[in-house]
Amino acid sequence: MQTWDQRFESLLRAALRDLPDDRQLTADLDTRAAGLTSLAAVDLLLNIEAAYGISIPEELLTFESFSTPEALWSLVSRLADQASGTDIAYREQTHADDLHLGPMVDG
DSSP, X not given: OOOSOHXXXXXXXXXXXXXOTTSOOXXXXXXXXXXXXXXXXXXXXXXXXXXXXXXXOGGGOOTGGGSSHHHHHHHHHHHHHHHHSSOHHHHHHHHHHHOOOOOOOOO
8 A cells, every 4th residue: 555645656657667657656666666766865865855855864765765665655754753743644634625726827
């Protein structure tokens, strides 16, 4: 079962160069086998930190942290929750519920 948000999935999919677009991103997917290189992991790290407003401490930057989507999401969500004091899943749903975008009007 997927436990992460769409933003995380989009960032991770962009870094997994060998994962076909039609393949489901599962919690236990081996990210290295799916194409996550060292360079892609650094890029992913920077994108995640910017997207979630977090800084992942150097001591948590391990192969295990990036080994599966579940492992990485666990780290990201924990740090985001600590930074905000709110459960990230709740925050994402509340933000989505609060958005109301009307039609785009030229002018």
